[in-house]
Structures are given as structure tokens and as C-alpha cells.
Amino acid sequence: MALDSDLIRMIDVRSRAEWVETGVAEKAWAISLHEDRFAERLFEARVLADGREIALICATGGRSGRVMRSLQNAGYDGFIDVSEGMLGSERGQGWIAAGLPVVNIENAIAALPKPLI
Numbered sequence: 001m002a003l004d005s006d007l008i009r010m011i012d013v014r015s016r017a018e019w020v021e022t023g024v025a026e027k028a029w030a031i032s033l034h035e036d037r038f039a040e041r042l043f044e045a046r047v048l049a050d051g052r053e054i055a056l057i058c059a060t061g062g063r064s065g066r067v068m069r070s071l072q073n074a075g076y077d078g079f080i081d082v083s084e085g086m087l088g089s090e091r092g093q094g095w096i097a098a099g100l101p102v103v104n105i106e107n108a109i110a111a112l113p114k115p116l117i
Helices: 016-020 036-050 062-073 105-110
Strands: 009-011 055-056 079-081
Touching: 009 036, 009 105, 016 105, 036 055
Parallel strands: 009 055, 055 079
Antiparallel strands: none
């Protein structure tokens, strides 16, 4: 997997309540679209990604898709949408149903690089 091989970075844009309910994709950065400084943290993540693409994931692909379209419309590249999301959608089974690893919110927050806190 590209995330395990350090070829990409991933940002989970869901809310803290959602992270608590399902966990966060292992190695994803938990940066909620619903919290202050989202844009600032998103672009700091882009710097930290050091040229790697950044995958955006939410529950079913709706929010990550909207963020992706906004970034594309503003001329930003280097982002990709995980359109099936954590829970699955018509585009695929989703991270959790695929049996991909998750971590609890405490571990996800503890693993955030300092500039993303």
C-alpha cells in the first residue's frame, strides 16, 4: 500500500466524533474539516508531505470530494480523493470494510507532526 511504503500522505477530514466512533486510518493525519485552522493545517501538511501526494478521506467521499474540487478549482495539485471513504460508497467498500488498519483517536492525535497540532 502506498501509505505503508511512504509514497503518499493521508488526511482524514472527518469530525472528532467520527474518529471516536470508527477510529482513524492508520498513518493518516487527523485534520478535521470542521475545526478552526483547517486550511492552514492542510497547507502545512502539504509542506510536510515533501512532494508526496496527499490523499483526502472522509466517511463516504462527499466531504473529501468537495475539498478536492475546491483545491483543484484554486489551482492546487498533489491531492487525491479516496472516494469510497472510510465507510464505503457506491465507488467501493471503504477503508474499514476492506480490513485496512485503524487506530484510536488518541493514538492518531499523538502521531500528528507538531506543526499539524
